Amino acid sequence: MSTEPQQLHRLTRKTDRGGDRALLDEVLDEAMVGMLSTVVDGWPWSVPLLFARIGDDVIVHGSTGAGMLRHVAAGAAVTLTAFVVDGLVVSDTLFDHSANYRAVVVRGVLQPVDDPATALTALSDRIVPGRSAETTAILPKELAATIALRLPVEDGKWIANARTGGPGVETDDWTGVIPMRTVYDSPITYTGRDADVPASVSQLAR
Amino acid sequence: MSTEPQQLHRLTRKTDRGGDRALLDEVLDEAMVGMLSTVVDGWPWSVPLLFARIGDDVIVHGSTGAGMLRHVAAGAAVTLTAFVVDGLVVSDTLFDHSANYRAVVVRGVLQPVDDPATALTALSDRIVPGRSAETTAILPKELAATIALRLPVEDGKWIANARTGGPGVETDDWTGVIPMRTVYDSPITYTGRDADVPASVSQLAR
Numbered sequence: 001m002s003t004e005p006q007q008l009h010r011l012t013r014k015t016d017r018g019g020d021r022a023l024l025d026e027v028l029d030e031a032m033v034g035m036l037s038t039v040v041d042g043w044p045w046s047v048p049l050l051f052a053r054i055g056d057d058v059i060v061h062g063s064t065g066a067g068m069l070r071h072v073a074a075g076a077a078v079t080l081t082a083f084v085v086d087g088l089v090v091s092d093t094l095f096d097h098s099a100n101y102r103a104v105v106v107r108g109v110l111q112p113v114d115d116p117a118t119a120l121t122a123l124s125d126r127i128v129p130g131r132s133a134e135t136t137a138i139l140p141k142e143l144a145a146t147i148a149l150r151l152p153v154e155d156g157k158w159i160a161n162a163r164t165g166g167p168g169v170e171t172d173d174w175t176g177v178i179p180m181r182t183v184y185d186s187p188i189t190y191t192g193r194d195a196d197v198p199a200s201v202s203q204l205a206r
Numbered sequence: 207m208s209t210e211p212q213q214l215h216r217l218t219r220k221t222d223r224g225g226d227r228a229l230l231d232e233v234l235d236e237a238m239v240g241m242l243s244t245v246v247d248g249w250p251w252s253v254p255l256l257f258a259r260i261g262d263d264v265i266v267h268g269s270t271g272a273g274m275l276r277h278v279a280a281g282a283a284v285t286l287t288a289f290v291v292d293g294l295v296v297s298d299t300l301f302d303h304s305a306n307y308r309a310v311v312v313r314g315v316l317q318p319v320d321d322p323a324t325a326l327t328a329l330s331d332r333i334v335p336g337r338s339a340e341t342t343a344i345l346p347k348e349l350a351a352t353i354a355l356r357l358p359v360e361d362g363k364w365i366a367n368a369r370t371g372g373p374g375v376e377t378d379d380w381t382g383v384i385p386m387r388t389v390y391d392s393p394i395t396y397t398g399r400d401a402d403v404p405a406s407v408s409q410l411a412r
Contacts, residue, residue, distance in 0.1 A: 002248055004247075004249050005246055005249060032291070033291055033307070035252060035287055037250045037251075037252040038250050039248060039250050040211055041208045041209075041210075041211050042245060042248070044244050044245050044285045045243075045285065046243040046287045047309075047311070048307070050305060077250060079243075079250045079251065081252045081253070083239060085238070085239055087394075088333060088390075088410075090334060090393070090406075092341065092397075093341055093344075093345075094326070094330050094341045094343070095344050095345065095348040095352075097333065099333070101254070103254050105252065121300065124300050124303055127305070128296060128303065131303070135297075136299060136300070138299075138300055139299075172398055172400075173401055174397065174401040174402065174403055175396050177393065177394045178390050178391070178394075178410055178411045179391040179393075179394065181389060181391065182291075182386055182388055183386070183388075183389050184384050184385070185384070185387065187382045187384045188293075188383045188384075189380065189381075190371075190373065190381050190382045190383065191372070191376070191378070191379065191381045191382075192378055192379045192380035195379055195380040196380065197380055198380055200296075201380075201382070201384060205384045
């Protein structure tokens with residue numbers, strides 16, 4: 001493997017869409033699911049997974065039985081890519097249609113986390129805030145079945161970019177943006193019909 | 207580059223979550239944004255982009271000025287990965303929390319499309335259905351500035367998988383699912399305040 005190509009570390013086009021660390025954190029904190037990509041025997045490989053940012057680390061996890069996770073745990077170079085689509089940009093010509101989005105790429109090598117229980121708890125609370133306080137702690141046998149890894153956010157090893165606003169054309173025709181967002185609907189009960197819905201669930205789904 | 211590893215072509219864990227071609231098409235038709243991943247000088251590279259399935263092809267496009275797009279247009283192996291998150295699975299133990307999702311990976315080499323104008327029009331209509339009929343056709347100079355590529359969906363070169371349902375535990379505690387979905391809000395007008403909102407926009411955003 002050669003030296004990492006520098007053009008992977010920066011925007012080479014539409015540099016006006018480049019963002020700062022605040023944008024990186026915003027997207028990492030909002031996207032929830034990211035795409036982890038690596039190279040296996042020269043071939044690209046990519047899977048979606050839940051992740052959470054904790055400070056300067058992106059935390060991912062999975063089963064110790066997952067061969068690909070073992071591959072990236074052993075030091076393969078990875079990218080973690082995530083995005084949020086904020087809207088569709090409708091112009092007067094088909095060519096000028098676009099999408100408003102926020103997107104990030106973090107490059108590096110995954111490292112073991114120092115404290116898997118804390119990392120996995122933080123990951124859970126990222127998905128359903130406050131849920132860890134309502135459940136028993138992760139058991140040692142559960143920890144033993146899990147790989148928890150962190151991707152450090154290092155200077156010069158990430159890109160954040162975004163498109164915002166309208167189509168930017170001058171016309172008397174209608175142009176605009178159709179905003180998009182993700183919503184949570186009312187929870188569906190599977191067990192415990194006589195039990196209260198947990199506060200964390202009510203909070204998220206209201 | 208060695209022969210493509212066969213484990214990239216099939217699920218090696220949780221094979222009960224494997225899906226058929228109908229699931230593949232469903233996710234490709236719903237996700238709208240996918241992640242295109244490839245290998246550059248031995249390093250992983252991945253970017254989010256709009257895509258559309260047309261029959262047995264996944265269509266992607268971009269500017270002829272985009273270096274990475276030229277890289278994949280020149281025959282590099284790629285993966286196109288896409289997912290939809292359908293809900294959060296809340297269990298009684300932190301460890302058994304999960305997410306309901308549908309995800310796909312299509313592997314292959316991108317090919318030029320035979321008819322870029324048709325492909326780009328189809329891509330636009332995938333994003334805002336019916337919009338192409340309301341605008342003028344793509345101009346020759348616009349076509350010349352655009353690369354349109356197709357990733358063929360070939361037997362044995364894709365994976366679709368999904369998780370559905372509740373946490374699958376027996377307990378008197380409350381467990382359940384918080385459904386998630388993407389919604390479109392009312393359109394924001396940028397130009398043409400005196401013009402009617404196009405039917406395609408009203409239809410999508412209502």
